Amino acid sequence: MDLGAEAQRALAGTRNLALWLDDPTAPPHRPALEADLEVDLAVVGGGLTGLWTAFRALEDAPGRKVALLEGGRLTHAASGRNGGFVEASLTHGLANGAAHFPDEIHVLERLGLENLAGLASSVAAEGIECDLEAHATLSCATAPWQLEGLVEEANLARAHGHDVELLDGPQVRALVDSRTYLGALRTVGRSYLVNPARLAWGLAASIERRGGQVFESSSVTKLGEERGRLRLTTSRGVVGAERVVLATSAFRPLIGGVRSRVLPVWDYVLATEPLSFERLASIGWAGREGISDAGNRFHYYRLTADGRLVFGGFDAVYHYGNGIREELAERPATFALLAEHCLATFPQLQGVRFTHAWGGAIDTCSRFCAFFRTGFGGRVASAAGFTGLGLGASRFAAGTLLDLVDNRASAATELDLVRRQPIAFPPEPLRSAVGQLTRWSLARADEHDGRRNLWLKTLDAAGLGFDS
Numbered sequence: 001m002d003l004g005a006e007a008q009r010a011l012a013g014t015r016n017l018a019l020w021l022d023d024p025t026a027p028p029h030r031p032a033l034e035a036d037l038e039v040d041l042a043v044v045g046g047g048l049t050g051l052w053t054a055f056r057a058l059e060d061a062p063g064r065k066v067a068l069l070e071g072g073r074l075t076h077a078a079s080g081r082n083g084g085f086v087e088a089s090l091t092h093g094l095a096n097g098a099a100h101f102p103d104e105i106h107v108l109e110r111l112g113l114e115n116l117a118g119l120a121s122s123v124a125a126e127g128i129e130c131d132l133e134a135h136a137t138l139s140c141a142t143a144p145w146q147l148e149g150l151v152e153e154a155n156l157a158r159a160h161g162h163d164v165e166l167l168d169g170p171q172v173r174a175l176v177d178s179r180t181y182l183g184a185l186r187t188v189g190r191s192y193l194v195n196p197a198r199l200a201w202g203l204a205a206s207i208e209r210r211g212g213q214v215f216e217s218s219s220v221t222k223l224g225e226e227r228g229r230l231r232l233t234t235s236r237g238v239v240g241a242e243r244v245v246l247a248t249s250a251f252r253p254l255i256g257g258v259r260s261r262v263l264p265v266w267d268y269v270l271a272t273e274p275l276s277f278e279r280l281a282s283i284g285w286a287g288r289e290g291i292s293d294a295g296n297r298f299h300y301y302r303l304t305a306d307g308r309l310v311f312g313g314f315d316a317v318y319h320y321g322n323g324i325r326e327e328l329a330e331r332p333a334t335f336a337l338l339a340e341h342c343l344a345t346f347p348q349l350q351g352v353r354f355t356h357a358w359g360g361a362i363d364t365c366s367r368f369c370a371f372f373r374t375g376f377g378g379r380v381a382s383a384a385g386f387t388g389l390g391l392g393a394s395r396f397a398a399g400t401l402l403d404l405v406d407n408r409a410s411a412a413t414e415l416d417l418v419r420r421q422p423i424a425f426p427p428e429p430l431r432s433a434v435g436q437l438t439r440w441s442l443a444r445a446d447e448h449d450g451r452r453n454l455w456l457k458t459l460d461a462a463g464l465g466f467d468s
């Protein structure tokens, strides 16, 4: 097969829109804030971090006056554009968590599992139809040097009580037939797959059922304080609030100390048409595992409830000056690369059509997991920096943000994860240069048996990184 030509053919007619947002069951546009409003808690940002915060605030204290302000449409940013892998890890994986928080990783692991169970039970209790399904995950080696890494990963995972199994090439190919697989680490019981936009819309409906208010097209342009009340300014109304939670991810933040620590890194995804029974049968995949490969630049892929393949990752791109403009969501060269990689992984898909291709901004921070900041005497709290693994962690962050603004000591507020800040990225133009050098070095490491150059070794030694 001529991969380049086949990829171009498969991409013809693709919509530049996230599959999850192209949904006839999407709720109608909610109104913008049109008049001044007084509340107990205002939440800024209608992604999953903001939605979980408003939901959990009302769950814990029914009757609390809560308003959520979203600048665009609910879940139109990362929360509606991701791969839909909901993981237990709060730390972008166990190895990253153990490296950054060795003294409390056992607590983080426990809290992560509790959070995952809490997420599933809220979805069930609220009757949110978001195709939440428990699945095993496969981390697949596609180059010999990656096999050693999987063994190390397995040893660490077992030491922390994870249910893992190392598979050799024939064993993994018996589950999912890709000739690229040389081995895999299979993990059970720590992950779900979800339709993330439906989760977000379901949470918004639950918030409103509990008396909360949700506004779209209500961008907060200023956060200030007047006579002891916090004031959030939008173009048509001002919200006065006792407490404020900021869940603005990679967008321009409303308090200090966040912008220097977050890089918007663009990540891209494709979705195929629903696969025919024969096509799917030719791959196997009866367990519908969530899959990633084990390179520095990795792909992640999964099946949807209606039998499509969603395939993303690999080409993480940073744009000068924390670029986060909508036109960056369209990147034909990356779509072509992803399509080629997808067809190389599964040549059985020759002839398939990609129906959707999209990009989204990931709020990358140098330690790869969310950090928390407070302002205005502790009455404002912010969480950002999930670095591409925020679907599960956003619910944990929501609970923690509420502990912080309500000045409530909890297992979470004692954590270094919550108290410590990641190292900031340098300002431009160095920021871009560092991003480019790191990206180039990671690609080179993948091409040279995983060997890390001096730059990557320096970053490793300093506990710093650049990822999606």
Ligand SMILES: Cc1cc2nc3c(=O)[nH]c(=O)nc-3n(C[C@H](O)[C@H](O)[C@H](O)COP(=O)(O)OP(=O)(O)OC[C@H]3O[C@@H](n4cnc5c(N)ncnc54)[C@H](O)[C@@H]3O)c2cc1C
Pocket (backbone or CB within 6 Å): 044, 045, 046, 047, 048, 049, 050, 069, 070, 071, 072, 073, 074, 075, 076, 077, 078, 079, 080, 081, 082, 083, 084, 085, 086, 087, 218, 219, 220, 221, 247, 248, 249, 250, 251, 252, 254, 267, 268, 269, 312, 359, 360, 361, 362, 386, 387, 388, 389, 390, 391, 392, 393, 394
């Ligand atoms: C391509 C891609 C793939 C990903 N894959 C996965 C995955 O498989 N698994 C996983 O766990 N995570 C994944 N993630 C990350 C995950 O989607 C997020 O971490 C998670 O959804 C939490 O998002 P959030 O609510 O913090 O941010 P967002 O969803 O980005 O929401 C932030 C919201 O704040 C709003 N906002 C910003 N400023 C203002 C303002 N001043 N006023 C009003 N509103 C404002 C924005 O409009 C936006 O809607 C992926 C992300 C991307 C982009």
